[in-house]
Amino acid sequence: MTFKQFKNKPMVKIITNKYVIILSIFIVWMVFLDENSMLNHREFNKEINKLKNEKKYYKTQIKQDRELINKLKNNTELEKFAREEYHMKKENEEIYLIEYDTLVKN
Structure with a gap:
């Protein structure tokens, strides 16, 4: 394939168009390189x-x-x-804490 045959293909004409090149550079700049890029957003x-x-x-x-x-x-x-959360008690009163073992024994 010669250079002239390659140059006359429609896809190559579109890609080498100066507006397409400028637009593609602009899109790459806005998506990746700019301070307000899409990645930052x-x-x-x-x-x-x-x-x-x-x-x-x-x-x-x-x-x-x-x-x-x-x-x-x-007050009540x-x-x-206070009794439930901080285990406070009145004078002459005793508190018993019951803890349940939640681990399964083998």
Whole structure:
């Protein structure tokens, strides 16, 4: 195949067109090399989704804590919470902690 035959093929004409070359260079630049490339945008979107999930988690935690605070405004609930969570006791009172063994024995 000679150079003239190769040059006259339609695919070669399209590829060697100066506008196609410029456009392909521009696309490569925008996708990979630019500061605001598509790769950077993808990473930023992942980080945004992660932060949104954290925000949702912390909002539910805040809601639960508010409910707990409102519940602990009652003295009997406060006493119950202190006994269950911090093993506090009244004078002349003994506390027994029962722990269950969750390991399976052979």
